[in-house]
Amino acid sequence: MAKLIDSFLGWMDTAAENRARRIANVSGRRSFLQKAGWALVGGAVLPMLPYDNSNGQAFARGLGEPDELPEDCEYWRYCSLHGSLCSQCGGSVTQCPPGSTPSKVAWVGTCRNPNDDKDYLVSYNDCCGKGGGCGDGCSRQEGDRPGYRYGLASESSWCLANEDKGIHCTVAIVVGLAE
């Protein structure tokens, strides 16, 4: 954990910290999360949470989700997805397949949940360190921006901060309300 925080702060120090400060000053919280949340959500929190053994049933409470989650690109939380669905690669909507590692960082989308008609922040983590294609590819990319807003950039590899750079598939994690 300490090491991860170090590495998180490492790049914040060298490059984005001043930017983060500035954005935090001039923008609302949502806008800030959209820009910087990927690092928070995907990177630093991850190692504090225990691994999930519920075999794919780990979706969030409070979303009004049906028991069976849709498996196609049109599923609401995939609104900004760009990648292959881990649920078709041995993982689930929120779980990387066995033997792969979630990306430390991620891009973030804002998706409307039709079950409660609220907007949620969705973190798109790549699953890293494993070769081979798998799963349907989705390219909805709503809210996508080029790398000048890196936290929204679905065209980046998000295994870029992991030691193992190979990209296997992508998961979609509902990490916050976007109101």
Place this chain on the structure above:
Amino acid sequence: MAKLIDSFLGWMDTAAENRARRIANVSGRRSFLQKAGWALVGGAVLPMLPYDNSNGQAFARGLGEPDELPEDCEYWRYCSLHGSLCSQCGGSVTQCPPGSTPSKVAWVGTCRNPNDDKDYLVSYNDCCGKGGGCGDGCSRQEGDRPGYRYGLASESSWCLANEDKGIHCTVAIVVGLAE
């Protein structure tokens, strides 16, 4: 050259030399060439011959070939080909594309030339050290045998004796009459 002969003799010493002697004793010349010719033709002779700058017009004299060689898998000398045609990758029938290196060893087929109705020995060299697919793939594989007759084995990589193992495409060299 000395190094190549060394390496040629190297594997002959360790493995196939006795086999070569035995086959030479019990078989006709054609049969021997089919089995061991790949090492001779592709491996040891290559470095003694100057590079060819004639831009793809280097096909053999005495074959009665038309001026324009066919570009498809049905061309007679491709009878045992298994791979992509170098003539569609920047090379020619007998030339590896720029920046690639002919395999030191090759498998050999026996193909009937419709221009003179004679059978010729054709050496299939892979072009090595370069990535990326290119060219139509052909799988005629006439006379192909599994690796127990390695010199006829079109399912092997023939970059296996080169330092650079990447396979780019395959050329077909008419190296002898098969009568």
Place this chain on the structure above:
Amino acid sequence: MANRTAAAFGLLCVIAGAYAPTLAFAQAEEFVPETVTTKERMDPGQNVFVNMQNWGGGPSVAYIYDAKDLTLKGSVSGGSQSHFTISADGNTAYMASGYYPRYDSGAGEHVLQIFDVPTNALTKEIVLPYKLAQYTDDIAFLRLSSDEKLIYIQNATPATSVTVVDLTSGTVVQEVPTPGCFGIYPTLEDHGFSTICNDGAFTTFTLSEDGTSAESQKSAKIFDPDADPIYLSSDRAEGNLLFISYHANVYRLDDSKGVIEKLSVTPIAEGVEGNWGTSGYSVVTYNEPNGILFVPMHSEHHDGSHYHGSEEVWAYDLKNKTLLYRSPLADLTAIHVTDEEVPQLFGLSLKNTKIYKFDVDPTAKFAAKQVAEHSDFGFATTLMASP
């Protein structure tokens, strides 16, 4: 969980000094944010393994499908031009492959990687002699000894030899020269293997208990490599070895006596109209409880057509030497049947880059029909199933 998450964010916020102390989702009453995790273990059940060989300087992948419906359950990945096998219980996977420093160039290394199947985790990597066969995959290239203490690995430089690895110590214990011979067919007892030689004979190598030494014995001529060449593909039938030729002659061999003996040659296409020949790479698969051999076949076969895709899969009763049924299964280049009373048949198509599952009906002459398929692998010629 919510508290822990909020705490985590809070901690970071303090440290980074740039964030409000609470974030939007911590304020929502009902909503509990999700976390990204890794699924630790594949769902249990019978698996089918397909070794996708990468010939383009990148990673090969063994895909692991649910035998029930071909759902993709996981995968393990290695280097280029992989060879692959699994333990008898299906819980350990082995891949031998090459890694090159500039992908398509540069002197690299050949390695044996061992994976825990349920977790898809790499558990061990053993560097091999830099001689690994770079050859379209067959199960004959990476073989466990029957007690799974040794593993035999096919080399070709193009001189052929077999690397012997002691899996207990994780070390290479021997390189057995096998000049002019190819393919590894381990003995059922003790340590050793047979291999097919260029003159149509087999050589059987009997290894010491620790795998460090070998004695060889060459058989009589078993087949004619010119007139009736056999594939590398093989299976066991009641303890014997089965091979098949391009021309669909089944060779049944005994390897129990330290040297190969030919028991029978059965021409399965004899008398069938249409000049049928064998079709594909993994072309010999035998269902033991029923004594049925399954073979992908194509008509009007000719020199060079032996690796072409199937038009049919034949169910042949090897005990009664009877062709039972010709299922119209097109484009298959590899098949594998399970050793169950009601067999499951799996197939690969290079043309369609798909894996298929076929139900086989023992009450209908072992007719096979497709019940599932899955796409998205690349170049694959071998498949196997766990029990």
Place this chain on the structure above:
Amino acid sequence: MANRTAAAFGLLCVIAGAYAPTLAFAQAEEFVPETVTTKERMDPGQNVFVNMQNWGGGPSVAYIYDAKDLTLKGSVSGGSQSHFTISADGNTAYMASGYYPRYDSGAGEHVLQIFDVPTNALTKEIVLPYKLAQYTDDIAFLRLSSDEKLIYIQNATPATSVTVVDLTSGTVVQEVPTPGCFGIYPTLEDHGFSTICNDGAFTTFTLSEDGTSAESQKSAKIFDPDADPIYLSSDRAEGNLLFISYHANVYRLDDSKGVIEKLSVTPIAEGVEGNWGTSGYSVVTYNEPNGILFVPMHSEHHDGSHYHGSEEVWAYDLKNKTLLYRSPLADLTAIHVTDEEVPQLFGLSLKNTKIYKFDVDPTAKFAAKQVAEHSDFGFATTLMASP
């Protein structure tokens, strides 16, 4: 040649001691055996380069096509997720990419490789800071200075910076931090580049002659990243920089004064029925002699559709602010037009994995029609042409 070949065989025969002194083909009167060679140089002529990025842990390849008919003339290959550019004369190619020891895992290295185009030969390799952007390729990621003495390379860890390499010495001379900014747009004079920042401003870095130091100046807000985000794609028009937004507004910028100034914003789809938006990755390409901008476009564009394939390519007269012609060219995701009086237009389709050539008729409002195509590359979003 026959004598030399025979001599070569003879030499070997003596050494190997296993061969008859003369071989069949040496005895044939007319037949002269062929030899395998490497073609030393590509055929001369104008080339089109397509950078095929490998995202699967294997080699990326820049394919080199004959601009005349899209015949494949050659290629150069590098590592994973390449970025690519060529010198102004088209004779030198540069590729920045990653090599990883286990292809999909392990700490690797990022390198700049330099190739001689006519021979496809690797001439130099420079190890870069291990920070190279792993991002769908745009020409904005690997840029030569106008004098071609320096090369600028985009980093993202995800913190963004630019590596500066001195091509004369072959050394990394500086890493310029570019926090919150992305894309490299070199100045036409001296050493320096601009970059797009997260608040819609640009920052221009002016480098010292030797590239070792940099001063920066930030522009006013040029565009609204929320309401009208621009692509990374760009071209030059009469010395100015051109960008385009998702919503097809063309931004014309002046970068000649050490800081970016906005000259104009031109909405090219305004007044056109069907809610048209920009389509693809390399979406800005300008034919200088005629002042025509070509843009791939699709109708009913919406949030998330900006990278979808085209329905049409529009020829827009940027001087007269007139939409001249809408050519019905489907599925294109990248285009490039040459700076010739009679322009040649080239396009890529991710969907079809093909490159296309289109003839453009200046006498017919720059209407474009397909005249050639070539398949067999993979994931590619950038293309460029030599003079």
